[in-house]
Amino acid sequence: MAADEVVWHGPRTLTKVRQVCIPLELLRALSLDAGSELQFALSLDGNEIRVRPTGRSRMSHDQQEAR
Template identity: 75%
Template sequence: MATEQEIWYGPRTLTKVRQVCIPIELLRALKLDVGSEVQFALSGDGREIRVRPTGRTRSEEDESRSG
């Protein structure tokens, strides 16, 4: 049975407003850009955060309306 090898990036540091940059290699691999939506989940043991793309993108115009 083949297992997928994980490649870890970082460490990264949270900013004062609790933001963190996603490495460009991951953004490119997932074809994510400005406005791309992602979801977060906490693993069952509470040791990892999972991030996944939703497949949806919000435009800057949408962002200015909701803000």
């Protein structure tokens, strides 16, 4: 996707423990849920943080039983 084709969501604010909420439409589009693993990378120019799902999930025992 070219830079001019990007649809931005937010702004979002980091919490005191450096967490941020991912917009629901993005979670749904990528089929992500609690426990989904993500990877982070800094772009070469240092202007973007890139996030991508690993395709794996780390669900707790309680979350597995709830399903």
